[in-house]
Amino acid sequence: QIQLVQSGAEVKKPGASVKVSCKASGYTLISYGVAWVRQAPGQGLEWMGWISVYNDHIQYSQRFQGRVAMTTDTSTNTAYMELRSLRLDDTAVYFCARSVGATRFDQWGQGTLVTVSS
Amino acid sequence: NFMLTQPHSVSESPGKTVTISCTGSSGSIASNYVQWYQQRPGSAPTAVIYEDNQRPSGVPDRFSGSIDSSSNSASLTISGLETEDEADYYCQSYDRSGVIFGGGTKLTVL
Numbered sequence: 001q002i003q004l005v006q007s008g009a010e011v012k013k014p015g016a017s018v019k020v021s022c023k024a025s026g027y028t029l030i031s032y033g034v035a036w037v038r039q040a041p042g043q044g045l046e047w048m049g050w051i052s053v054y055n056d057h058i059q060y061s062q063r064f065q066g067r068v069a070m071t072t073d074t075s076t077n078t079a080y081m082e083l084r085s086l087r088l089d090d091t092a093v094y095f096c097a098r099s100v101g102a103t104r105f106d107q108w109g110q111g112t113l114v115t116v117s118s
Numbered sequence: 119n120f121m122l123t124q125p126h127s128v129s130e131s132p133g134k135t136v137t138i139s140c141t142g143s144s145g146s147i148a149s150n151y152v153q154w155y156q157q158r159p160g161s162a163p164t165a166v167i168y169e170d171n172q173r174p175s176g177v178p179d180r181f182s183g184s185i186d187s188s189s190n191s192a193s194l195t196i197s198g199l200e201t202e203d204e205a206d207y208y209c210q211s212y213d214r215s216g217v218i219f220g221g222g223t224k225l226t227v228l
Contacts (some may be wrong), residue, residue, distance in 0.1 A: 033158070
């Protein structure tokens with residue numbers, strides 16, 4: 001059974017960093033990309049970027065360029081997304097998703113709530 | 119930048135058919151595949167249509183997708199509406215800048 005299990009909720013202060021993990025089971029990260037999508041409270045879905053091990057490719061949304069870093073650890077089959085210089089409007093649920101060819105998502109993690117508050 | 123525009127909300131009665139549109143801002147929406155995701159409150163999205171009109175395993179055939187090049191839009195049609203179909207629906211495509219989501223449509227089944 002394919003699953004993506006994310007780390008728990010976080011509360012951070014403005015200016016801090018957060019690192020969210022996404023552990024895959026039922027398949028290997030090497031075979032597919034991992035995308036990160038966030039959803040602010042009451043808002044729609046926003047793509048942040050994706051990373052793929054199989055073709056050594058990373059692409060970030062221009063909105064997050066310079067503030068986000070996506071990595072993978074193939075030994076633990078886990079992907080990570082780190083967002084730096086947090087702002088109040090970074091408060092959102094962050095999802096990881098299995099990315100098929102960078103263009104669509106067929107499995108999603110359960111989401112991680114990141115709250116940025118002073 | 120390429121954008122996808124969806125109606126904010128639609129509503130229909132159980133047993134009826136509803137269509138949700140997703141209009142591309144520029145270029146041809148047919149140039150890249152369109153996906154549709156269903157998101158119930160408090161849950162992660164799940165795919166209901168991929169590559170314009172393909173249904174993932176387990177999605178009932180009441181869900182169908184299409185592309186209309188003349189209006190530069192994609193559509194998600196749900197027939198035989200059930201109360202469990204009440205959810206937010208997002209279209210998604212991509213361009214060289216990355217992945218784009220529509221703003222989402224809230225479907226109310228009343």
